[in-house]
Amino acid sequence: MKIERAAVIGAGVMGAGIAAHFANAGIPCVLLDIPAKEGADRSAIAKGAVAKMLKTDPAPFMHPKNAKLITSGNLEDDLNLLADVDWIVEAIVENPAIKADLYKRIDPVRKAGSVVSSNTSTIPLAVLTDGQGEQFRRDFLITHFFNPPRYMRLLEIVGGPDTRVDALAAIADVCDRRLGKGVVHCKDTPGFIANRIGVFWIQSAVNAAVDLGLTVEEADAVGGRPMGIPKTGVFGLVDLVGLDLMPHINKSMSATLSAGDAYRGQMREHPVITRMIAEGYTGRKGKGGFYRINKAGGGKVKESVNLLTGDYAPSEKARLDSVQAAGRDLRKLCEHPDKGGRFARRVLAQTLAYAASLVPEIADSIIAVDEGMRLGYNWKQGPFELIDRLGTGWFAELCRSEGIPVPALVEAAAGRPFYRVEDGRLQHLTTSGVYDTVVRPDGVLLLSDIKRAAGKPVWKNGSASLWDIGDGVLCVEFTSKMNAVDADIMAAYEKAMRLVGDGKGDWKALVIHNEADNFSVGANLGLALFALNIGLWPQIEEMVEGGQRTYRALKYAPFPVVAAPSGMALGGGCEILLHSDHVQAHAETYVGLVEVGVGLIPAWGGCTEMLARHQANPKAPRGPMPGIAKAFEIISTATVAKSAAEAKELLYFRAADGITMNRDRLLADAKAKALELAATYTPPEKSTSYVLPGPSAKAAMELAVEGFALQGKVTPHDKVVCSALAEVLSGGGEADISKPVGEDHVLRLEREAFMGLVRAGGTIDRIEHMLLTGKPLRN
Numbered sequence: 001m002k003i004e005r006a007a008v009i010g011a012g013v014m015g016a017g018i019a020a021h022f023a024n025a026g027i028p029c030v031l032l033d034i035p036a037k038e039g040a041d042r043s044a045i046a047k048g049a050v051a052k053m054l055k056t057d058p059a060p061f062m063h064p065k066n067a068k069l070i071t072s073g074n075l076e077d078d079l080n081l082l083a084d085v086d087w088i089v090e091a092i093v094e095n096p097a098i099k100a101d102l103y104k105r106i107d108p109v110r111k112a113g114s115v116v117s118s119n120t121s122t123i124p125l126a127v128l129t130d131g132q133g134e135q136f137r138r139d140f141l142i143t144h145f146f147n148p149p150r151y152m153r154l155l156e157i158v159g160g161p162d163t164r165v166d167a168l169a170a171i172a173d174v175c176d177r178r179l180g181k182g183v184v185h186c187k188d189t190p191g192f193i194a195n196r197i198g199v200f201w202i203q204s205a206v207n208a209a210v211d212l213g214l215t216v217e218e219a220d221a222v223g224g225r226p227m228g229i230p231k232t233g234v235f236g237l238v239d240l241v242g243l244d245l246m247p248h249i250n251k252s253m254s255a256t257l258s259a260g261d262a263y264r265g266q267m268r269e270h271p272v273i274t275r276m277i278a279e280g281y282t283g284r285k286g287k288g289g290f291y292r293i294n295k296a297g298g299g300k301v302k303e304s305v306n307l308l309t310g311d312y313a314p315s316e317k318a319r320l321d322s323v324q325a326a327g328r329d330l331r332k333l334c335e336h337p338d339k340g341g342r343f344a345r346r347v348l349a350q351t352l353a354y355a356a357s358l359v360p361e362i363a364d365s366i367i368a369v370d371e372g373m374r375l376g377y378n379w380k381q382g383p384f385e386l387i388d389r390l391g392t393g394w395f396a397e398l399c400r401s402e403g404i405p406v407p408a409l410v411e412a413a414a415g416r417p418f419y420r421v422e423d424g425r426l427q428h429l430t431t432s433g434v435y436d437t438v439v440r441p442d443g444v445l446l447l448s449d450i451k452r453a454a455g456k457p458v459w460k461n462g463s464a465s466l467w468d469i470g471d472g473v474l475c476v477e478f479t480s481k482m483n484a485v486d487a488d489i490m491a492a493y494e495k496a497m498r499l500v501g502d503g504k505g506d507w508k509a510l511v512i513h514n515e516a517d518n519f520s521v522g523a524n525l526g527l528a529l530f531a532l533n534i535g536l537w538p539q540i541e542e543m544v545e546g547g548q549r550t551y552r553a554l555k556y557a558p559f560p561v562v563a564a565p566s567g568m569a570l571g572g573g574c575e576i577l578l579h580s581d582h583v584q585a586h587a588e589t590y591v592g593l594v595e596v597g598v599g600l601i602p603a604w605g606g607c608t609e610m611l612a613r614h615q616a617n618p619k620a621p622r623g624p625m626p627g628i629a630k631a632f633e634i635i636s637t638a639t640v641a642k643s644a645a646e647a648k649e650l651l652y653f654r655a656a657d658g659i660t661m662n663r664d665r666l667l668a669d670a671k672a673k674a675l676e677l678a679a680t681y682t683p684p685e686k687s688t689s690y691v692l693p694g695p696s697a698k699a700a701m702e703l704a705v706e707g708f709a710l711q712g713k714v715t716p717h718d719k720v721v722c723s724a725l726a727e728v729l730s731g732g733g734e735a736d737i738s739k740p741v742g743e744d745h746v747l748r749l750e751r752e753a754f755m756g757l758v759r760a761g762g763t764i765d766r767i768e769h770m771l772l773t774g775k776p777l778r779n
Contacts, residue, residue, distance in 0.1 A: 522571025
């Protein structure tokens with residue numbers, strides 16, 4: 001069966017977000033809620049939810065136009081709309097009786113064979129289907145999205161004994177390929193996987209922090225990055241999801257978990273937290289939570305709560321010897337005698353032992369559990385991967401020392417790791433005590449698997465590696481810190497071009513891809529600042545000219561170049577995308593030319609390429625100035641596209657560039673496109689010409705900047721940078737609208753403008769400030 005149209009019932013934050021993500025995937029969606037009690041429009045609740053999402057940040061929609069794919073209605077007048085949809089998602093209040101009544105109402109009007117799922121996270125499927133008809137039970141399952149649906153990758157799927165196999169397969173496939181979800185199949189148990197373990201972990205950490213006398217900053221410093229957990233840590237995460245959510249989850253879990261479940265032992269009431277919730281300190285959605293911003297006296301002081309007294313005081317950075325001494329060594333962190341080490345021991349022992357004790361109760365394999373926690377709670381590693389970091393034998397002793405029963409799976413491991421590599425293949429320990437190979441879904445190609453199988457790259461240096469990804473395709477992988485572009489990455493491009501050559505040897509196409517959090521954050525500013533401070537002007541100019549030369553060589557190479565970005569692609573990372581034959585981007589790619597933030601302009605061809613694209617844009621008004629003005633607006637304001645769809649709108653990507661919703665499928669899609677292009681590839685002709693008005697265009701752009709300056713929106717150094725950018729985009733003083741110029745002319749202007757700016761004190765101040773604080777300086 002195919003899922004071509006969908007419906008969501010319940011237009012609350014979660015339901016509306018699911019509807020928005022259907023629209024992001026190009027799937028038309030009906031959104032229904034109860035009729036409005038006031039006003040003439042009975043569908044005002046659903047319509048209002050869509051309108052609110054268009055103003056929400058972070059945006060539920062990948063592009064505002066996606067909202068047009070949602071049809072809003074109400075449950076009394078518009079149930080007939082369900083007759084045309086293939087999948088109905090119920091996302092109403094967590095009350096079995098109310099859900100049962102809704103199912104009785106929609107069953108007679110829904111399309112025959114359509115799938116109905118609940119977004120519940122707390123109610124067992126058996127309870128939801130109790131009393132429903134046989135066919136309804138065959139068509140019913142649970143699809144638990146995580147909030148916000150656009151950004152959280154995990155989707156837990158639960159089928160019942162009567163659920164059709166083809167219905168489960170169809171929903172899993174559309175969630176994977178079109179919605180971009182990491183689909184994890186769970187058993188029908190309380191909290192499924194991620195919330196069963198995740199909430200236990202949070203409760204354990206809160207209890208331990210109170211018992212051991214840690215501040216919230218100290219607990220988050222230990223229970224955050226050292227454990228591979230987002231920098232929010234535990235208390236920052238609870239602030240994000242809401243303190244008031246925890247009691248509701250605990251109440252639901254207590255009603256369904258067995259009396260001897262270890263979860264019950266973590267369910268403690270803390271008077272300070274109870275009081276905070278009662279007084280409206282429910283986290284970021286309320287007046288604050290464990291952290292708050294005190295705006296008294298016109299300031300903005302970050303404060304944190306004392307877990308024993310409930311009083312707020314200015315936050316202080318945690319300084320624990322355990323965190324400093326351990327670094328990334330998790331066992332060393334746990335072995336440290338200070339309170340940070342004791343906190344780590346207790347939380348990890350309790351949480352990881354609980355997770356290990358739940359297999360196969362909640363899922364058939366450790367893979368599902370690890371995937372659930374990585375995708376649902378943004379852990380860098382799942383529970384079993386964390387146990388491997390500690391060592392299964394050492395972890396068993398940790399459990400004993402903490403008075404916790406050693407889980408059967410850990411005992412069965414008998415000192416062996418849960419994951420191992422055998423003959424280049426990743427294997428996992430099964431519940432029967434033997435190893436089995438980790439099998440990826442069809443269409444998933446991971447660079448990590450390729451690297452594991454190959455053992456060593458085709459070539460590498462300090463910042464990049466070249467990998468053979470099969471079928472004659474070579475892949476460039478960045479490996480520098482934050483994938484910042486430096487001379488080694490440029491050298492990797494040059495080596496790749498020599499290896500691929502004319503496409504008649506071992507390789508015929510090139511893919512640029514990596515699996516880091518960010519594709520590339522741009523040029524290495526630290527190296528640039530060092531060169532500036534000691535006046536290495538010839539070397540800086542060669543860096544600029546060499547980058548232009550390398551990127552142009554890739555653009556005009558006799559073989560196809562396909563870039564496959566995900567995460568952030570900024571500055572020089574964006575410029576390589578602009579020079580590729582094709583971009584196959586993950587849907588959540590953030591793209592922008594942000595050089596003005598450090599007092600510079602794009603000088604590896606970024607201005608040149610954006611100017612060409614906007615002047616050739618068929619949707620722009622006729623004449624040379626509209627394209628110039630649009631390129632100037634985007635670059636001068638460091639506009640960042642917050643999705644691949646927005647990147648197309650801004651022309652960072654072309655209309656023909658591809659978008660992959662599931663990040664795990666990105667490399668396979670890019671490779672397929674590279675092979676498709678290689679079959680009949682012809683390099684682009686070097687015939688780009690620019691019609692540039694020169695001084696008059698520059699004056700117009702500077703006048704616009706002056707207007708913003710009068711409004712206080714432009715700083716003095718902004719004006720300097722914008723003037724240099726205007727010089728490039730206008731074509732310079734010698735430009736004449738009657739005499740088109742080529743790429744070389746604009747590239748020369750880029751270099752000259754860049755070299756002028758790097759000598760400016762305001763630019764050096766901006767670079768230093770960015771390196772020191774991570775934020776732009778408004779000088």
